[in-house]
Amino acid sequence: MTFLAGILALALATSDPPPPATGPASTAEGEAFQVSLVPPASVRPGAAATARVVVTARGPYHVNRDYPASFRVDRASTAQFPAEKVPLGSGAERTPCRGFPGETCTLSAPLDFRAPASGETRIAGVVAFSVCNPDRCLIEKVPVAVAVPGT
Amino acid sequence: MRTILVAALLAAAPPALAADIGLPAPEFALKDLDGKVHKLSDYRGKTVVLEWFNPGCPYVVTAHTKGSLVDLAQKQSKDGVVWLAVNSGAPGKQGHGVETNRAAAKAWSMAYPILVDESGSVGKAYGATNTPHMFVVSKDGKLVYKGAIDNSPDAERGSPQGGVLVEYVSATVEDLAAGRPVRTPQTRAYGCGVKYAN
Numbered sequence: 001m002t003f004l005a006g007i008l009a010l011a012l013a014t015s016d017p018p019p020p021a022t023g024p025a026s027t028a029e030g031e032a033f034q035v036s037l038v039p040p041a042s043v044r045p046g047a048a049a050t051a052r053v054v055v056t057a058r059g060p061y062h063v064n065r066d067y068p069a070s071f072r073v074d075r076a077s078t079a080q081f082p083a084e085k086v087p088l089g090s091g092a093e094r095t096p097c098r099g100f101p102g103e104t105c106t107l108s109a110p111l112d113f114r115a116p117a118s119g120e121t122r123i124a125g126v127v128a129f130s131v132c133n134p135d136r137c138l139i140e141k142v143p144v145a146v147a148v149p150g151t
Numbered sequence: 152m153r154t155i156l157v158a159a160l161l162a163a164a165p166p167a168l169a170a171d172i173g174l175p176a177p178e179f180a181l182k183d184l185d186g187k188v189h190k191l192s193d194y195r196g197k198t199v200v201l202e203w204f205n206p207g208c209p210y211v212v213t214a215h216t217k218g219s220l221v222d223l224a225q226k227q228s229k230d231g232v233v234w235l236a237v238n239s240g241a242p243g244k245q246g247h248g249v250e251t252n253r254a255a256a257k258a259w260s261m262a263y264p265i266l267v268d269e270s271g272s273v274g275k276a277y278g279a280t281n282t283p284h285m286f287v288v289s290k291d292g293k294l295v296y297k298g299a300i301d302n303s304p305d306a307e308r309g310s311p312q313g314g315v316l317v318e319y320v321s322a323t324v325e326d327l328a329a330g331r332p333v334r335t336p337q338t339r340a341y342g343c344g345v346k347y348a349n
Binding site for chain 1: 309346
């Protein structure tokens, strides 16, 4: 019994922490892509937090690695960002395309922000990215917006 | 026997290497949208900028409407620089066709010729891989620059690598005019792939 409890304790200690809770995402879709802005479930007033921007290429398309994906902050945002245009390449997770491991089919990038001193946090902006298939590339600029309740 | 041997050697020869910096730029003779033939050698004694072009490519659209290609040709043409766009797209591919190219030239106030290279032979001789892909030929006919129009791969000058915008073609033309070595003779082009037949 003690042995089993030890195993259980070890498993709990070495398992990954649960992913942070997220709130309802803002999602936009096109023939060649899906874009989501995934906020945290809540944020303390004035605190730093992280949302995620997820770009998924559809069908024969892949995310164009040469294009500098970015999030341009909209005036409707009450969240504070380090710049008006936030690059999405740094720290992004890239999921290879099934059958084409050299290409990225999903880009999931952290978007750091700071909540306002009071009230809910509105995150609004335009995600710029490019997707390509063997015949053509598309440059897309997709507006997304979410509201995050304060705790 | 000798004929057979020569034929065999030709068949086994590797493909010609793409144009390289410091070497004579590959000669060409291409028709523009009005059917007028332009040879590179016609412009010997002038600096020539070649712009690989595809009016259906969003990078080309952005570069011509918001980016570094908006009025650069117009400015440099006043200084005697020759600009030539080259479309190496094959029939049926994106951006092919006289009317499509004519409409783009009008919409973007392109006062310089768009040369038609349907076979792609000139594009391949230069090693053009992207649109836009830029090449600069010096007055003595040598290739002195090949690569991107600038260092902002969003094509709208908004995301320069290193935080400072560098217009490579402008810098090259300035270097040539000043009689100094070209600072950056080669960069990696960004944009769509050239729509060759194969």
